[in-house]
Amino acid sequence: MIDVVNLCKDYTLKRKEPGLKGAFKGLVNPGIEKIHAVADLSFHIDAGEIVGFIGPNGAGKSTTIKMMSGILTPSSGSVLINGADITKHRKEVVRNIGVVFGQRTQLNWDLRLGESFELLKHIYQIDQKDYDRTIDELDSILGIKEIINQPVRQMSLGQRVKGDLVASMLHSPKVLFLDEPTIGLDVSSKYALRKFIKEINKLRQTTVILTTHDLGDIQELCERLIIINHGVMMEDGNLSEIVDRIAPYKTLVVEFYDEKAPEANFCEMIEHSGNIAKYKFMKKDTTAADIIADLSKRQTIKDVSIEEAGIDDIIKIAYGH
Ligand SMILES: Nc1ncnc2c1ncn2[C@@H]1O[C@H](COP(=O)(O)OP(=O)(O)OP(=O)(O)O)[C@@H](O)[C@H]1O
Ligand SMILES: [Mg+2]
Numbered sequence: 001m002i003d004v005v006n007l008c009k010d011y012t013l014k015r016k017e018p019g020l021k022g023a024f025k026g027l028v029n030p031g032i033e034k035i036h037a038v039a040d041l042s043f044h045i046d047a048g049e050i051v052g053f054i055g056p057n058g059a060g061k062s063t064t065i066k067m068m069s070g071i072l073t074p075s076s077g078s079v080l081i082n083g084a085d086i087t088k089h090r091k092e093v094v095r096n097i098g099v100v101f102g103q104r105t106q107l108n109w110d111l112r113l114g115e116s117f118e119l120l121k122h123i124y125q126i127d128q129k130d131y132d133r134t135i136d137e138l139d140s141i142l143g144i145k146e147i148i149n150q151p152v153r154q155m156s157l158g159q160r161v162k163g164d165l166v167a168s169m170l171h172s173p174k175v176l177f178l179d180e181p182t183i184g185l186d187v188s189s190k191y192a193l194r195k196f197i198k199e200i201n202k203l204r205q206t207t208v209i210l211t212t213h214d215l216g217d218i219q220e221l222c223e224r225l226i227i228i229n230h231g232v233m234m235e236d237g238n239l240s241e242i243v244d245r246i247a248p249y250k251t252l253v254v255e256f257y258d259e260k261a262p263e264a265n266f267c268e269m270i271e272h273s274g275n276i277a278k279y280k281f282m283k284k285d286t287t288a289a290d291i292i293a294d295l296s297k298r299q300t301i302k303d304v305s306i307e308e309a310g311i312d313d314i315i316k317i318a319y320g321h
Helices: 019-028 061-068 090-094 113-125 128-142 157-169 187-204 215-221 239-246 290-298 311-319
Strands: 004-014 032-044 050-054 076-081 097-100 175-179 206-212 222-228 232-238 248-257 268-273 276-282 300-310
Touching: 004 061, 004 268, 019 239, 032 076, 032 232, 050 061, 050 215, 061 076, 061 175, 061 206, 090 128, 097 157, 113 128, 113 157, 113 276, 128 187, 128 276, 157 187, 187 206, 187 215, 206 215, 232 239, 239 311, 248 290, 276 290, 290 300
Parallel strands: 050 206, 050 222, 097 175, 175 206
Antiparallel strands: 004 032, 004 076, 222 232, 248 276, 248 300, 268 276
């Protein structure tokens, strides 16, 4: 469905020295600085996938999304949607694409939401029946009809994002790019948005590429993760496989009846305080059950729990924090 091939984007910045003198100097002889925002990115996404596209601030996510959705032209490399190059066949390809930026609306501030929808209906020449069906379907997920007569300017952030989501789906695109759609949303709006993504993926087999800094979004929605940093690929794979590879360990927390905590085979005691000790072990070496069996031969155990590395640990390691 989507092929990104050796994609690069450089931005040129005019460097200016500080102060008035620097400003004059910059006018005469501007120093040019090149930023390699995206550097040789390649990946393939199949139809019907929901892919989490993540990375720290400034990693190049939005730049990549803009190139994938035809808003920015790549410096080199290409993006193919269903085999068609987006820069060469922009008009046709864009019909298969929807895009939402959580930080910026694509709707007209001066129109009522419904008027914006009508406008898009004409632009994309959407059949009235299809239009009505789509609105009904999306209304059942997002509750859009109650705000359809409201001017976009007067909407709350959550209402505006809902409006943007519906607008992006009116022409039934096969691919939906969502760049930080949950930013600034309250818990229930976030929940509605996640439900929306799941439903359109299930009902319409829409392929979704999602950028977010909210790990809950990823955990809830994405089986696959692409992690980039400094414009280059860091990780691409199944979420649980990435977790297993980057953090191939678990921690067993054991509460004993007294303060003596014994050692056990194939694990390392990493913490011991009062009656509680923590044992870190590699998943390939042993199991929690074996360690518990081993420990209980030496001491009476009162309680146990297991701490697994979560996505936040992965992010910390992959982002280099
Ligand atoms: N129009 C532009 N002109 C010059 N530099 C830009 C422009 N847009 C982005 N950049 C730079 O390119 C790099 C990548 O920016 P981008 O917006 O793609 O990052 P991002 O991964 O989306 O970050 P965030 O998580 O903060 O949204 C950054 O160093 C940014 O400063
Ligand atoms: Mg961004």
